[in-house]
Amino acid sequence: MDMSETSRPMIDEVDLMIDNARLRDELEPYRDESIDDPTTRRMPLKQENEYLASILAWERAPALPIRDWFDPPLSIPAPESLDDTALEATLIDTLVRLQSQNIVLSCTDHLSDRELYTLICRDILSCCEKKLASPGNELEWRCIDDNETWLAYYATPVERRRFQEEFQVDLPESRPLSRRRNLPGIRAHEQRE
Structure with missing residues (x-):
């Protein structure tokens, strides 16, 4: 041996x-x-x-504004300066660039393109977050800011029932999503059937 x-x-x-x-x-x-x-x-x-x-x-890891995760820093035109066609093209380019830095947006299907672009421009790019260089680390940005939106558009019937039982509140009416974005990095379980 x-x-x-x-x-x-x-x-x-x-x-x-x-x-x-x-x-x-x-x-x-x-x-x-x-x-x-x-x-x-x-x-x-x-x-x-x-x-x-x-x-x-x-x-x-350094905490940096997300726009500074890019070299050069990511700068996009103000939403009000773009017509619908230019905004759509700029939104797609911006989403691809965000994905290149492992920034994944979820819960976007209740927003219009202009609303999503405005959210990115106003809130996401200026937000300071830790940038991790290790592979497999994603920053997920859930594009909802309240339970009512989540309950109306994204919560499953079981999640809605549990929320109602736990908090003893009236639920908003369940609403259909206005679009189905196929964003890079979105996992199937995050989208309501």
């Missing part, structure tokens, strides 16, 4: 423990309950290290 075959897993485990100690040391200035979460101790060491590395990346 080759000794290198049996010693390799032991070396890997030692490397993982060393990485774990390093990550915990680097996270010390940011220490809170997410680092001390007891569920991390039930994770395999490799998975725990990935979790700790993601927390460290989050803590060190």
Whole structure:
């Protein structure tokens, strides 16, 4: 039997423990309950290290206005300066550019193109968010600002019933969506059947 075959897993485990100690040391200035979460101790060491590395990346990531995530910064014309045709083309280009930075918009189907474009221009591009460079990280922006809109357009019948039972309120009438946008990155379960 080759000794290198049996010693390799032991070396890997030692490397993982060393990485774990390093990550915990680097996270010390940011220490809170997410680092001390007891569920991390039930994770395999490799998975725990990935979790700790993601927390460290989050803590060190700069918070920037979303427009500054682009080089050069993303600047789009004011909505009132565009006719409907130009606005539609600019909206599509802007959505593609947002997706290139892993910014995913959801719950947009109740908005007109002009309303969505105005939301992007007025609220999204100026909002400061942490920019994470690691792959697989998305910033999801839900384009609703109140429960009434969610309940009217996006909540399933089960979600509506649960909300009503929990909060003992009258629900807004369920309304059909005015359009079905096929935005990049939108997951199927987020759209009401």
